[in-house]
């Protein structure tokens with residue numbers, strides 16, 4: 296008697312690490328020129344769940360727009376998992392920024408993706 300699995304399968308894919316652009320090295324050499332990228336651990340690739348969209352908050356760079364730290368919305372991956380179909384976030388209008396004017400924070404509605412599940 297096999298039970299039907301009701302949990303959707305979480306499909307993960309490897310994408311190039313946005314923060315280090317696939318180099319595996321810390322792009323800002325904050326610790327040392329030899330330090331590994333803190334996002335991908337030096338592998339140059341990160342795992343993301345599909346489907347995903349480019350992070351609107353950091354424009355897909357993986358770098359926080361107000362600092363040189365990793366983007367707090369996508370954790371430096373440059374992409375954010377959002378279930379399809381998606382629609383433009385009504386709170387930030389797709390910018391991924393907190394609409395209250397605090398540009399250090401990603402939009403709380405879409406988490407910085409700029410889109411939300413429709």
Ligand SMILES: [Zn+2]
Nearest residue numbers: 312315332335
């Ligand atoms: Zn990296």
Ligand SMILES: [Zn+2]
Nearest residue numbers: 350353366369
């Ligand atoms: Zn981001």
Ligand SMILES: [Zn+2]
Nearest residue numbers: 384387402405
């Ligand atoms: Zn939003």
